[in-house]
Amino acid sequence: MFAEAQARRLGLQGYVRNRYDGAVEVEAEGSTPALERFLDLLRQGPRMARVEDVRVKWMSFKGDLGPFGVRG
Template sequence: MTDTDETTMIRIHAVVTGMVQGVGFRYSAVEQARRLGVGGWVRNRLDGSVEVEAQGSAAALAQFISWLKVGPRWSQVEHVAVTGIPVEPERGAFGVRADR
């Protein structure tokens, strides 16, 4: 890891599939993101997946994406699709958004 990884801000959109609703995934994602200093949001989708937008340092997001691939204890993550998206100037604390 270089200094650039620790200071470069990036933003990602992710869709997590598997048994990821009703198992504390959103709550655990909020805890993990806040612990890592990542901003953004998480929400359930009508198709049973969980959607995430997250922004932070490259190093923090790498750790967060690794966590998304495992999830909390009771989840069973099948796949995580991650796409880079433009960084937003203001990033608030990570939180839960209304389901979609």
Template sequence: MEHPADFARLHARIEGRVQGVGFRAYTLRQARQLGLTGWVRNRWDGSVEVVAEGPKGALEDLARRLKVGPSAAYVTHVEVQWAPYQGEFSAFTVRSTG
């Protein structure tokens, strides 16, 4: 089993046609499939924001999947920032728009 030292935190902002196309549900499914914790939400500026924690390899996989998105989405830009693992979350959830 991986140790928390192998874990990290990803903070991503996804731009394009990413609201009203199932992007949050897609991200929720992908993150849970990868065993990650954190959240996804729509932002008032039309982007989608994701904070996820877990094994670095799984987070890198999620970042690749965010660049694709669900079939109805058109992703134009993904900004990813990395931070140390904090162990803040117990599950992956959808949050209210912020």
């Protein structure tokens, strides 16, 4: 999955999952520069994908997400 690969490459922790409404949900923790780069990549999306919207909600660091992965 594109988001998982990019997050791992950037050293982020957290998860990505597909929602029933077709949206993709991501929760990620890491350095501000890595998170900003991740957002840029998500806005671009993988080849042949159409990203309609990226909504961001910045939250306080919790430190409990673990290695980045896909959740069901």
